[in-house]
Amino acid sequence: MKNLLIKYPWLKIERGQGFFVPGLDTVKTQEEGLRAAVSARRFDAKAYVGVINGRLGVLFVRGPL
Numbered sequence: 429m430k431n432l433l434i435k436y437p438w439l440k441i442e443r444g445q446g447f448f449v450p451g452l453d454t455v456k457t458q459e460e461g462l463r464a465a466v467s468a469r470r471f472d473a474k475a476y477v478g479v480i481n482g483r484l485g486v487l488f489v490r491g492p493l
Contacts, residue, residue, distance in 0.1 A: 441490055445490060451484070474489050
């Protein structure tokens with residue numbers, strides 16, 4: 429399976445906001461997304477696996493203040 433280039437918008441979101449990345453390999457998406465968060469110095473990031481609008485994926489959020 430090819431690795432897709434996903435641009436995680438960690439620098440654009442504020443605390444309390446989040447974004448959803450659809451994909452079948454949720455473990456790999458979680459790892460890559462949280463690794464991108466640490467490199468962007470967003471240490472309050474969390475990842476949740478779930479289904480939104482019928483699509484399986486990972487919801488990334490920044491913690492509230």
